[in-house]
Amino acid sequence: MIIQSIILIAGLLLLVKGADWLVDGASVLAKKHKVSDLAIGLTIVAFGTSAPELVVNAVASSGGYPDIVFGNIIGSNNFNLFVILGIAGIITPLSVQSSSVWKEIPFSFIAAIILLFMVNNFFLGTESGLSMIEGIGLLICFGAFLYYVFTQLKSEPASTEIELKVYSNLKIGILILGGLAALVIGGKLVVDNAVSIAQSLGVSEKIIGLTIIAAGTSLPELATSVVASMKKNNDIAIGNIIGSNIFNIFLILGVSSIINPLSYQISFNTDIYILLGGTLALFIAMFTGKRKSLDRWEAAILLLAYIGYTTYLVSMEI
Numbered sequence: 001m002i003i004q005s006i007i008l009i010a011g012l013l014l015l016v017k018g019a020d021w022l023v024d025g026a027s028v029l030a031k032k033h034k035v036s037d038l039a040i041g042l043t044i045v046a047f048g049t050s051a052p053e054l055v056v057n058a059v060a061s062s063g064g065y066p067d068i069v070f071g072n073i074i075g076s077n078n079f080n081l082f083v084i085l086g087i088a089g090i091i092t093p094l095s096v097q098s099s100s101v102w103k104e105i106p107f108s109f110i111a112a113i114i115l116l117f118m119v120n121n122f123f124l125g126t127e128s129g130l131s132m133i134e135g136i137g138l139l140i141c142f143g144a145f146l147y148y149v150f151t152q153l154k155s156e157p158a159s160t161e162i163e164l165k166v167y168s169n170l171k172i173g174i175l176i177l178g179g180l181a182a183l184v185i186g187g188k189l190v191v192d193n194a195v196s197i198a199q200s201l202g203v204s205e206k207i208i209g210l211t212i213i214a215a216g217t218s219l220p221e222l223a224t225s226v227v228a229s230m231k232k233n234n235d236i237a238i239g240n241i242i243g244s245n246i247f248n249i250f251l252i253l254g255v256s257s258i259i260n261p262l263s264y265q266i267s268f269n270t271d272i273y274i275l276l277g278g279t280l281a282l283f284i285a286m287f288t289g290k291r292k293s294l295d296r297w298e299a300a301i302l303l304l305a306y307i308g309y310t311t312y313l314v315s316m317e318i
Contacts, residue, residue, distance in 0.1 A: 001200045004193045011189030012216035015052035018182025019220050023048035025175030028167050049224055049240065050247045052217035054255065055187035060209075061256040066129070066263045068191060069256050070119075071209020072217060074271045077112075077245045078210075079218045081278045082306035087222070088229035088237045089299025095234045096292055104242045105286070107145065109279045111249045114141065116272050119264045129264040135257030142250035149243075190216065203317045210271060210313060238294070245279075274309055278302065 026048075053076055060068040088094060118134050121127070130138075167175070190213060198208045221244050228236035256262060281302070282294070289295040 001197060004196045004200070007189055008193040008197065008212070008216075011186045011193065012052075012219070014182045014186030015055065015190065015217060016219045018179045018184075018186055019048045019051040020179070021175045021182065022051065022179030025167070025172045025179060029172050029176070032172075049220040049244055050252065051183055052187070052220065053248055054252050055183045056190055056213060056217055057252050057256040058259060059187045059191045061259040061262065063191060064260065065191065065195060065205055067205040067265060068194065068209040068213065069253070069262055070264060070268050071206045072213050073248045073253055073256075074268060074275060075210035075214025076218045077248055077275050078271065078278065078306065078309070079214050080221055080241045080245055081275065081282065082302045082309070083215075084218065084222050084225050085238065085241055085282070085294065086299045086303030086306065088225045089294040090296050090303070091226065091229040092232055092234075093290065093296055094229065094238050094294040094299075095290075096238050096286070096294075103148075104239065104246075105279065105283050107148075108242050108245050109276065109283070111141070111246050112272060112275050112279060114138075115249050115253065116269065116276070119272075120266070120269065127263070128266060130253065130257035130262045132258050132261055135254045135261075138250045138254030138257070142247070142254060145246055145250060206265060206268070207313060207317050211310065278305070281305075 053072055056072055057069050060066075060072070085094070118137070119128055119130060121129075194208045194213055195205060197212075198205045221240055224240045225237045228234070228240065253262075285294050285298040286292050289298065
């Protein structure tokens with residue numbers, strides 16, 4: 001099991017580095033072709049931070065591991081919300097724009113509600129899970145979110161530019177291909193060894209997905225938000241997390257269920273309720289203490305809540 005754990009960690013590192021290489025190469029390539037900084041940030045960089053979750057879920061879905069698929073996404077969203085925002089908010093209080101308070105955070109809440117209704121099939125009364133049709137529905141929701149983002153960008157143009165290095169075409173190609181290869185190999189290593197570790201420890205794939213895999217695939221978001229917080233780029237710090245949570249539900253679960261329809265354990269509902277509660281708490285935090293801001297004490301509560309939640313998860317397996 002020690003070897004499997006080492007390989008799992010290596011796989012997670014490959015995922016993170018692969019996403020980094022892919023973003024670097026694709027961003028420079030886009031810049032060479034006169035693509036705007038705004039478009040690069042919205043598409044390539046945003047996709048890069050979600051690439052580990054996407055690859056892991058694609059591998060898990062095709063391999064028939066739905067618990068890892070749902071565990072990774074729901075767990076990543078909870079990790080993003082409670083841990084990453086908790087750490088970033090402790091570093092510096094996070095002030096946000098009105099649009100984030102009244103639009104993006106509620107959009108994230110609605111995304112989780114849609115997921116809850118879809119996986120439980122409250123309306124259809126069929127077996128719990130996500131079908132290919134429902135996956136297409138999630139992708140349509142993702143398209144609607146992208147449309148909203150683009151309309152926002154037109155009305156609120158960015159004032160900062162993305163600083164990019166200058167690479168030769170050969171290096172760009174190596175970065176893109178190397179990044180893709182690292183993502184694919186890393187994703188395969190993570191899923192295979194996570195399943196083996198779960199079997200060796202006698203714990204469920206669900207718990208492995210909700211904790212180890214979720215935290216590992218969220219490392220790009222952690223790095224992005226912590227660095228943004230240290231530089232006092234509050235909109236990036238909090239926008240990265242809210243956007244990632246919406247990406248995860250609409251895009252990644254949508255793609256995962258199209259690859260292979262997903263069965264669903266009702267016990268995941270508790271974890272979705274935690275996500276809904278955390279998102280609602282974040283919204284309420286915008287009106288307590290300093291308005292439109294996540295204060296340090298509020299961020300600390302988020303972090304402590306996640307510790308309690310993780311303790312609960314572990315206790316349920318013992």
